[in-house]
Amino acid sequence: MPELPEVETIVRDLRPALMGRIITGLMVGSACLEKMLQTPPRRFYEGIVMEQVQAVLRRGKYILIPLSNFNVIVLHLGMSGRLLITEVDPEEGDMIERFEEENPLNKHTHFALEFMESAGGNDIAVGFYDPRRFGRIWLAEDVQNIADLDIPGLRNLGTDALDLQLDQFSELLENRKRTVKSLLLDQTQIAGVGNIYADEACFVAKVHPARSVASLTRIEKSKLWFSIKTVLKEGIQHRGSSTSDYTSIRGDAGSYQKKHRVYGRKGHECVECAAPIERTLIAGRSTHYCPRCQKRGE
């Protein structure tokens, strides 16, 4: 589900809610134990309990939560993962217990963190809801430099799409045979772009997603670079795309799906030329484009 704009929205909401709070509890469901939690639960618990949240950061589609003991909680939401925040009335007793019993989404809430009140507010819990269980959770220990976290996927992560400069982007395209779509989705090259925003960026740049990157002209390269930035920033402004699962930490939907130009619009009229949008498979992923605005040739 979540690509850069969705994860960025989550991080921006989570940051003020968690900053300075102390972690007091942990809930790990059995489904989570098997695959999702990548650090042994006892080690995870001992590495976070009574530690204070120092920051809430994003790298590509990963969420990082550095703690006062130099450990870092790392989260990846996979396809269907959501973080949901619950404020707890102190009268109601143990929040993790309540979370398990009363949360309407509890069947797929496999993991939760509990935070002590700060500055007089109520205690809160953050639940990790993930029906498909592609999400992953790690604890990186004794992290001296946040830039070299030893987590698979993060270790080889490319430059964050929002930080990518045009000259860097052009270099990534040099002498490569691969398709534009597969390059945009490759997290080791560009971090944060997923299936929706790859299609949207190609449309805005008027580039067919099956073109080889080597075939792009200098002007097409810079248009594509600018289009990536444009659609990601638009996505953030609209608090993400909610086409099926994604919601914010308060459970509300983003609105960028209403602005999609091609993604999920198969058979609908192109917003520019009214030709019907087509859907095909490129790099194994569902890909949407306008056959008239995005020519394969040249």
Place this chain on the structure above:
DNA sequence: ACGTTGACCTGTGTGC
């Protein structure tokens, strides 16, 4: 060095 395919999972929508 590529692309493709299947695996990992559950839920939802469609067509018969």
Place this chain on the structure above:
DNA sequence: TGCACACAGGTCAACG
């Protein structure tokens, strides 16, 4: 209503 099938925002490994 039931059933089969296609499809879903991500990543990883195996194969050709």
